Amino acid sequence: MPGTELFDQMEIDAVCDVLRRKMVHRYSSHAARAGVYRVSEFETALAKRVGSRHALAVSNGTSALFVGLKAMGIGPGDEVITSAFTFIATVEAIIGCGAIPVLADVDETLGMDPASVARKITPRTKAIMPVHMFGAATRMEPLLELGRTYGIPVVEDSCEVTGGTYKGKALGTFGLWGTYSFDPNKYVTTGEGGAIVTDDEELYTKMEYYHDHGHVHRLDIERGAEDKCGLGLNFRMSEIEGALGLVALKKMDTALSLLRSTKRKVLDGVAGTGLTPRPVPNPEGDIATHIVFLLPSAEAAKRFQAVTAECGMPVGIIGENTWHYAKHWKALHMLSGQSIGGSTAPSYAPETMAQTEAVLSRAVFYCPSLLTSDETVAKMIGALKAGAKAVL
Ligand SMILES: Cc1ncc(COP(=O)(O)O)c(C=O)c1O
Incomplete structure (x- = not known):
């Protein structure tokens, strides 16, 4: 479901405009750029869209997570509880x-089980980081x-769920901060890009400094003459990405309705087959990037996969x-029992993830493109029905 499927003249114009003006840096050349700051515009539009006080655009979702953790002071000796089902960037x-x-x-929601989280809390736990995976929300109340x-x-x-909501509120805005990936x-x-949103003014300020070497950003101070508020790194977004982000936000609702319509058609098409869709805690706010079914066992999932393959889907x-x-x-896994920041890491051996394995080994999925045709939907439904007939 890459957003590039919807690229057209709008993206070409937005990027060419940045190139023609030769203003690719989000912070420099205040006098010459005549008040045009695409990344800032993108941040404002994103914050408005998700209902957050602040949005900071960064270079990708990984750096959004890193900057968020750094800004809240996570460091050696601290533990952060997160999900065994995520992209490796979260643990990195x-x-x-x-x-x-x-x-x-x-x-079975594919979000962190609150009971498992509760068991992992120690005096060193400094953050709980749910990961909203494959389009849908983690149940937030028990974790909060x-x-x-x-x-x-x-x-x-919330890198995977930009635009998703849970009970009417944007994913990414439930905790102290939330992240998005625009990879x-x-x-x-x-293209590449990410963002952090937060309502916390002080935290936002720290993030803002940290993502650009600690530099203070003021329109009345030229780049190179500004003060530093501390150390940081470079996770800036460029004006080219900011311009693309503005177009992407304009197309977001169209993209969402395409994804949701495909998912609706597939779920309707397999109703009555006995297939169990993943229980989604936020049916109205699911961004529908993935269509997941839970089968009775890992063996059933393998047979199901084979049958759907025979159907060409x-x-x-x-x-x-x-x-x-x-x-x-x-x-x-190699870090199990090793020293990280002077503390001993727990075991990350696959056996420690038995409960997750019991769910994921029987979870099958499609990840439809934005422009899925009715013909492909029919093929998916046919394959799913054949699979259901064979294993249920
Ligand atoms: C759950 C999750 N976290 C973090 C990331 C990292 O985002 P990026 O690829 O923009 O660095 C991703 C990207 O796929 C993701 O799916």
């Missing part, structure tokens, strides 16, 4: 801060409640997804 951002990722199991009970901030890896695989894409099995499941990350 935590490790990048010198902190220890602690992986909680998911339940845990956060309140133990005085631990909840932060959201080339996302339906809202700027093979489903994926989430448990076999090497990108999004910690069971497959050998580079992380």
Whole structure:
């Protein structure tokens, strides 16, 4: 479902405008740019869209997570609880801060199981980071409640769900901060890009400094003459990406309705077959990038996959997804029991993820493109029906 499928003259014009004006840096040349700041415009539009006080555009979703964690002071000796079902960037951002990722199991919603999270809390836990995966929300109330009970901030890896909502509120705006990714695989894409949203003024200021070497950004001070408020790194978004982001936000609702319409057609088409769709905590706010079904067992999922392949529309099995499941990350497993930031990491061996395995090994999915034709929808429905007939 990459947003590039909807690219047209609007993106070409937006990028050419930046190139023609030769203003690719978001902060420099105040006098020459005649008041045009595309990244700032994008931040304002994004914050408005999700209902957050602040949005900071950054270079990608990974850096959004890293900057968010750094700004709240996560460092050596700290533990951050996150999901075993996520993209590896989530744990890399935590490790990048010198902190220890602690992986909680998911339940059938594919979001973190609050009971598993509760079991992982220790005096060193400094954040709980749910990850909203494959288009839908994690159930937020129990996690926010845990956060309140133990005085631990909840932060959201909402990189996969820009535009998604839970009970009418934008995903990414439930915790202290939330992140979005606009990488080339996302339906809202700027090529590479990301953002952090927060209502916390002080935190936002720290993020803003940190993402640009600690520089103070003021329109009355030219780049190079500004003060530094501390150390940071460079995670700036360029004006080219900002311009693309503005167009992507304009197209977001069209993209969402395309994805939702495809999902609706497929779910309607398989009604009565006995197939169980993933229980989605936010049916009205699901961005519908993925269509997931839960089968009775891992064996059933494998047979189901084979039958759908014979129909020319093979489903994926989430448990076999090497990108999004910690069971497959050998580079992380090797850190089991090793020192991270001076503290000892827990075991990340696949056996520690038995509950997650029990769900993901029987979860099958399609990830439709934005421009899925009715013919393809019919083919998907046919394959799913054949699979259901064979295994249920
Ligand atoms: C859950 C999750 N977190 C973080 C990221 C990282 O985003 P990016 O690729 O923009 O660095 C992704 C990207 O796929 C993701 O799916």
